[in-house]
Amino acid sequence: MIRQLWLAGAVVLSxxxxxxxxxxxxxxxxxxxxxxxxxxxxxxxxxxxxxxQAGAVLTRSSxxxxxxxxxxxxxxxxxxxxxxxxxxxxxxxxxxxSRLPDTIGCPDCADGGxxxxxxxxxxxRTISFxxxxxxxxxxxxxxxxxxxxxxxxxxx
Numbered sequence: 001m002i003r004q005l006w007l008a009g010a011v012v013l014s015x016x017x018x019x020x021x022x023x024x025x026x027x028x029x030x031x032x033x034x035x036x037x038x039x040x041x042x043x044x045x046x047x048x049x050x051x052x053q054a055g056a057v058l059t060r061s062s063x064x065x066x067x068x069x070x071x072x073x074x075x076x077x078x079x080x081x082x083x084x085x086x087x088x089x090x091x092x093x094x095x096x097x098s099r100l101p102d103t104i105g106c107p108d109c110a111d112g113g114x115x116x117x118x119x120x121x122x123x124x125r126t127i128s129f130x131x132x133x134x135x136x137x138x139x140x141x142x143x144x145x146x147x148x149x150x151x152x153x154x155x156x
Contacts, residue, residue, distance in 0.1 A: 028121040029089040034145045036131055040111045044071065049149050051088055055079045058152040076152040088148075091141040097125040100137060104129040117142065 030052060037046040044060040056078045062071035080088070097119060104127060107114030113131030117138060118124060129135060135142060 029092045029119065031118075031120040032088060032092050032141070032145060033116075033118040033120070033126075034142075034149065035116045036113060036149075037108065038111060038113045038131075039108045044074065047149065047153075049145065049152070051080070051085075051145065051148065053080070053085050053089075056148055056152060058149060060153075078148075078152055088141075088144055091144055092119045092121075095119060095138045095141045097127050097138065100127050100135070102127060104135065105133060106130060117145070 032051045034049045034051075035047060039045075041063055043062055045063040046061040048059045048061075050057045050059075058076040060074040060076075062073075097117070107116075107128050107130050109130070114128060115131040115133065116126055116128045117135075118126040119141075127135070127138075
């Protein structure tokens with residue numbers, strides 16, 4: 001009888017260990033930052049999207065290379081509803097970047113562009129990868145952030 005209780009307890013504890021817990025709590029997520037850049041580019045070559053409870057800010061920057069003129073930065077802002085921020089912060093809380101290398105693939109090789117994702121909370125972690133790449137561990141968050149970037153870019 002004692003052996004069966006011990007075995008049952010061990011099974012319950014092991015099942016609890018298998019549950020997927022968030023990397024951080026959604027209330028600890030302060031900011032999500034996503035960038036894109038192209039090395040061989042004229043015009044607006046870099047973007048930085050900063051997302052927080054206060055809203056979303058997309059900044060586009062130019063590079064005057066290859067005879068191009070330097071253009072002024074563009075800034076687009078959008079307020080986020082409480083439910084939008086809650087969705088993004090929960091996605092970020094369930095995205096564990098700690099097991100990924102700092103650089104995945106070959107960002108901006110063959111002028112394919114580079115992208116990065118930063119989650120800032122109790123700690124901060126950034127990964128860089130090829131623009132548009134699928135990163136399984138972060139895909140739901142990447143999809144949401146990319147959709148927000150597209151929405152703000154179309155607002156111009």
